[in-house]
Amino acid sequence: QVQLVESGGDLVQPGGSLRLSCVASGIAFSRVTMAWFRQAPGKERELVARFSSGGIIVYADSVKGRFSISRDNAKNTVYLQMTSLKPEDTAVYYCRALQGSQIYWGQGTQVTVSS
Secondary structure: OOEEEEEOOOEEOOOOOEEEEEEEEOOOHHHOEEEEEEEOOOOOOEEEEEEOOOOOEEEOHHHOOOEEEEEEHHHOEEEEEEOOOOHHHOEEEEEEEEEOOEEEEOOOEEEEEOO
8 A cells, every 4th residue: 555644844934944855655666757746725636846757856846945755765755845944835745646647645734824
């Protein structure tokens, strides 16, 4: 059974930083394409950052230069380092695993940026 568990979400002031983690189990992690998405209230889920099949990292324009995705295959974990956070970054953040045609989602972690 594939399971993705996110953590690290919190309430943070504008300009602050957070690091999200997503631990995967039940999956061949080193062969899986991982990504972070987010969904703000009343909006559709959107891509934040992902590893492409060619190993290239893709970021949404809104987070370029502020967010960084990384992975540790030994720990079956993907990270999202977020800096210079803005109120518009407030959302539930989800990690997604893509293995062939199979897509798996975590339960999400809430990030709130507010003073």
